[in-house]
Amino acid sequence: xxxxxQLLPEPIPxxxxxxxxxxxxxxxxxxxxxDAARRDRERILPFEPFDWIREARIGTLLVxxxxxxxxxxxxxxxxxxxxxGAGDSNVAHALRSHFNFAESIVLRSLLQPxxxxxxxxxxxxxxxxxxxxxxxxxxxxIGTTLTRAGDHYILHGRKHYATxxxxxxxxxxxxxxxxxxxxxxxxxxxxxxxxxxxxxDGMGQRLTASGGVVLDHVRVEPEEIGTRDLSTLIxxxxxxxxxxxxAASAAGAVAGALADAQDYVLEHAxxxxxxxxRFARDDLxxxxxxxxxxxxxxxxxxxxxxxxxxxxxxxxxxxxxxxNDEVEPLVIQAALNGARAQLVxxxxxxxxxxxxxxxxGGSATSSRFNLDRHWRNIRTVxxxxxxxxxxxxxxxxxxxxxxxxxxxxxxx
Numbered sequence: 141x142x143x144x145x146q147l148l149p150e151p152i153p154x155x156x157x158x159x160x161x162x163x164x165x166x167x168x169x170x171x172x173x174x175d176a177a178r179r180d181r182e183r184i185l186p187f188e189p190f191d192w193i194r195e196a197r198i199g200t201l202l203v204x205x206x207x208x209x210x211x212x213x214x215x216x217x218x219x220x221x222x223x224x225g226a227g228d229s230n231v232a233h234a235l236r237s238h239f240n241f242a243e244s245i246v247l248r249s250l251l252q253p254x255x256x257x258x259x260x261x262x263x264x265x266x267x268x269x270x271x272x273x274x275x276x277x278x279x280x281x282i283g284t285t286l287t288r289a290g291d292h293y294i295l296h297g298r299k300h301y302a303t304x305x306x307x308x309x310x311x312x313x314x315x316x317x318x319x320x321x322x323x324x325x326x327x328x329x330x331x332x333x334x335x336x337x338x339x340x341d342g343m344g345q346r347l348t349a350s351g352g353v354v355l356d357h358v359r360v361e362p363e364e365i366g367t368r369d370l371s372t373l374i375x376x377x378x379x380x381x382x383x384x385x386x387a388a389s390a391a392g393a394v395a396g397a398l399a400d401a402q403d404y405v406l407e408h409a410x411x412x413x414x415x416x417x418r419f420a421r422d423d424l425x426x427x428x429x430x431x432x433x434x435x436x437x438x439x440x441x442x443x444x445x446x447x448x449x450x451x452x453x454x455x456x457x458x459x460x461x462x463x464n465d466e467v468e469p470l471v472i473q474a475a476l477n478g479a480r481a482q483l484v485x486x487x488x489x490x491x492x493x494x495x496x497x498x499x500x501g502g503s504a505t506s507s508r509f510n511l512d513r514h515w516r517n518i519r520t521v522x523x524x525x526x527x528x529x530x531x532x533x534x535x536x537x538x539x540x541x542x543x544x545x546x547x548x549x550x551x552x
Contacts (some may be wrong), residue, residue, distance in 0.1 A: 155262055156197040158210040164196045165223055173225030177510040179228070185338065185347050189231050190307040194264045198224075199235075202242040204249070207258045214243075214381065214452035218388045218444060225392015227401065228516045233389040234304035237268040240382050241312065245456050247374045260310065269312030270299035270353050271324070280550070284355060286315040286323060293365065295325055295333075295358040305329060306349035312327065313355060314368065322368050325360045332357035339526070344513070344520030355470045370549030373467050377454050380475045383525060384447055387482045390521045391444045394437045394489045396513035401433055401496040404509060409500040420500070423471045429498045436492035440485040447481035450474045469545035475546045476537060479530040486522045493518050 172189045179186060193199065203209020212220075217239055223542055225232035245257045260267075275298060276283050284297025294317055305311050311329045316322060324374035331338065334354040340351035369375045416421040454474050457467045493515035497504050504511060529545075536542040 148289075155203070155208045156200060158201075158212050158216065161196065161198060161201060161210055161212070161220070164264075165220065168192055168196050169223050169227040172224065172231055175398070176230075176396070177400075177513065179347060180230070180513045181507060181510050183300040183346060185306060185349060186228060186231050186234075187307060187499075189228065190234075190266065191233070193224075194266065196266055197545055199238055199264060199266055200262055203258055203261050204246060204293065207253075208248070208262055209258070214446070214455050215272040217243075218448035218451075221385055221388040222391045222441065222444060225389045226391075226395035228347075229389045229393035229396065229521070230345055230513075232385065232392050233345055233521065234268070234307060234348045235266075236382060236385045236389075236441050237304055237312065238266050238308070239385065240378050241267040243381060243455070244374060244378050247377070247455060248308045250459060250461060251308065263439040265309040266307060267303070267310045267326075268302065268304035268308035268329070269310075269324075269326075270302035270305060271312075271314040272301045273298065274300040274352075282314055282316050282322060283311065284315040286317045286325065286360065288318060289359075292362070293325075293360040295327075295354050295355050299355065301350050302336065302353040303348050303350040305353055306338065310352070313353070324366050324368055325364050326366065327358065327360060327364055331358055332504070342520050344516030344518070346514060365536065370520065371547065372549070373464060373471055374458060376449065376471050376475070376547065377458065380471075380478045381451055383482060384444070384451060384478050386521050386524055387447070387478075387485055388444050390489050390518045391437075391440045391485060392516045393521070394440050394492045397493045397496050397511070398430075398433050398437045400511055400514070401430060401499055402512070403497075404504065405430065405499055408509070410503075412501065419425050425500055426472070430497060433489040433492045433495050436488045436495070439488045440492070443485045443488075447474075447478045450477050472543060472546050476534055479534055482522075483527055483531055483534075486527055489518045490515065490522070498518050 171192060198220065200209050201212040205211035221232045221235065238254050242261055245254050272279055273283050277300045284295065285298065287294050289319060295313065297315065299313055308329050310326055312324050312326050314322060335354040335356065337352040338349065339352065340349065370379065405426055411417050411420050411423050415423045420426050451474050454467065454470045457470055496511055533545045
């Protein structure tokens with residue numbers, strides 16, 4: 141996505157550093173985790189955690205130092221999402237569109253610096269939006285329209301899977317203009333005619349605000365309109381990164397499950413009737429299960445971090461202005477390995493989230509602890525883009541060199 145370029149802003153002296161963001165992260169994660177089980181159980185959207193995220197200036201992470209930001213890289217971004225996911229994978233997931241927008245703006249800054257976008261990011265603003273619709277025949281079809289009305293435009297339609305838009309300050313929405321071209325608009329979410337619905341009914345990730353948005357004859361200014369460029373190298377890189385963000389959210393859920401499992405054993409679990417031990421923490425089988433879950437979590441983290449490092453290499457090559465024919469193979473390989481990481485981590489994550497119930501008896505299934513939310517959340521994240529499709533595309537590439545789906549900028 142590319143908004144109209146603006147003059148670069150002056151660096152903001154009070155912008156956070158990368159070190160300050162990492163320093164604030166542990167306490168932030170603990171605060172988010174503290175009430176996560178109850179929020180999920182009672183369906184309380186995490187507006188307060190998003191206030192904390194704004195206060196910690198997490199959303200500025202990817203803004204380069206030369207534009208007044210912390211200068212975080214892709215590996216920093218994925219690590220921050222993973223840690224936030226350990227507090228609540230809903231919160232981590234809901235930041236997906238924000239960082240997709242930020243990465244796009246950073247990579248375009250070499251040729252098309254967007255001062256307004258950097259200014260908004262540095263102010264602490266959160267970005268989200270929706271491009272998918274559930275009332276069309278095919279997921280990629282767009283029914284939302286953008287029509288001219290004198291010196292401005294009118295946006296009208298309905299979006300779905302508007303993840304994070306309820307918590308955001310700005311939303312990006314795709315539409316078809318009067319020439320039949322696919323475009324997008326970036327507008328404040330509190331603009332008249334924009335209604336964010338809380339109608340997401342998935343069994344997991346219940347609090348990501350992934351329901352619909354009604355766009356009822358919303359006024360749009362010319363400078364708020366941009367063109368979509370999914371098939372460019374930048375578009376394809378950010379598409380792969382969007383999938384890695386989901387995997388990082390799932391990795392966070394595994395870390396959260398591990399932490400909850402450890403707390404459950406130490407604070408609530410009793411030894412089984414036939415156990416050799418008096419306390420659950422001394423039961424050899426309990427120790428073995430927790431060790432297994434810890435190893436599975438380690439494997440998930442390793443896969444995600446390796447894929448993030450490869451994606452960072454792609455971003456670096458683009459920012460260095462390397463020729464397209466040099467960047468192209470990096471994009472292909474990163475897409476393939478990103479998909480492999482999702483396939484591996486998905487299997488390990490589900491096993492880990494299911495295994496924690498072996499740490500206790502019937503009480504481990506109590507809604508008070510809500511331990512099942514981790515499995516539900518992971519399963520829901522993995523359903524966003526079919527893993528079977530990813531595996532098939534990898535196999536087709538290995539056997540036939542086919543790159544069709546790796547060049548679309550949609551799934552991988």
